[in-house]
Amino acid sequence: MAKVTIDGIEVEVADGTTILNAARQIGGEVVPPAMCYYSSLKDTGGKCRVCLVKVTQGSAKDPRPMPKLVASCRTPVMDGMVVQNITSPEVLEARKGVVEFLLINHPLDCPICDQAGECDLQNLAYEHGAGKTRYEEERRTFEKVDIGDKIKLHMTRCILCYRCTFVADQLTNERVHGVLNRGDASEISTYIEKAVENDFSGNMIDVCPVGALTDKTFRFKSRVWFTKPLDAHRNCTKCSGKVVLWSKGDDVLRVSARKDEFGEVKEYICNECRYDHKNMSDWTIEGPRHIDKNSVISQNHYEKIDMQKLKLDIERQIQFQKGKQLPETNQSPA
Known part of the structure; x- marks a missing residue:
């Protein structure tokens, strides 16, 4: 075990734990953001650089600071290590620069992007981005590509x-897809225009931190904050069957995998659950899904509305049983 101090908070973690995962054990604002790291996928991390932190003390045995900022998703902790994240102006300034770099070619089409409201880059730009860009060159542009009958690729x-x-x-x-070419010409694409049809390919949509991969069955149907997320499950022989239904009224607009507080999928789901079961009757509803209060999705107060409706239904049942007149409402007694 190793003791590490992050932004003045000490935590004891197993040897080999990265700084990022040590911070996640603490939770809250000391957790660095991550755009490429994914705990359930091997070998991820070290590409986006938004999780940079400052190590002011390498270890108890060697208290010298690390000379440069390090990627917290790739750097293991050492006993006695002291790390600064949000308490370091240098880290915040570097993160601002990384965000500016990520937005160099990004089209900033949030008003028409289906990922708006649940986009990691959108949240990162809001928290650490600059008000304007210094980039004056022409942005990279790509044609939209269908990489299967259910997935749309916006390489831009x-x-x-x-x-x-x-x-x-x-x-x-x-x-059947990967990163083609190198440098500024790099792009995600399929080989010889082959369609992505694997049974778990829909999870590519859930792990994408931006709107590059979107669900064609959900595109332009609704803004995510106008939908009502519900935890639900079904008996499935291919996956756990535990999903989130994004509904509007009685219509299921989208089915996605459940994510944890760090925006990572807990259990991956198959394409059958994701695309072939869009009726409420196909699922066992567990209840409203809790969304972090800082998310734009939570702004419709769907959990609060459900509780109010439940209380109203109970009051109406009591009044109905006592033979009293029901209050004026368009709803019928439960």
Whole structure:
């Protein structure tokens, strides 16, 4: 075990734990953001650089600071290590620069992007971005591509985090897409225009931190904050069957995997659950999904509304049983 101090908070973690995962054990604002790292996918991390932190003391045995900022997702802790994240002006300034770099080619089309409201880059830009860009050159542009009958690829929005390729490598039987070319010409694409049809390929959409990979069955149907997320499950022989239904009224607009507080999928789901069961009757509803209060999705107060409706239904039942007149409302007694 090793003791590490992050932003003045000490935590004891197992040897080999990265700084990022040590911070996640603490939780809260001391957790660095991550755009490419994904705990359930092997070999991820070290590409986006938004998780940079400052190590002011390497260890108890060697208290010298590390000369440069390090990627917290790739740097293991050492006993006695002292780390600064949000308490370091140098880290915050570097993160601001990384965000500016990620936005150099990103089209900033949030008003028409289906990922708006649940986009990691959007949140990162809001917290650490600059008010304007210094970039004056022409942005990279790509044509929109269908990489299957259910997935739309907007390469113009891609930040090359590689998450989708790791999903294909580690969850599906055969990977038919990857990163082609190098440098500024790099892009995600399929080989010889081959369609992505693997049974777990839909998870590429869930792990994408931006709007580069979107669900064609959900595109332009609704803003995510106008939907009502519900935890639900079904008996599935291919996956756990535990999902989130994004509904509007009685219509299921989208089915996605459940994510934890760090925005990472807990259990990957199959394409059958994701695309073929869009009726409420196909699922056992567990209840409203809790969304972090800082998310724009929570602004419709769907959990609060449900509680108010439940209380109203109970009051109406009591009044109905006592033979009293029901209050004026368009709802019928439960």
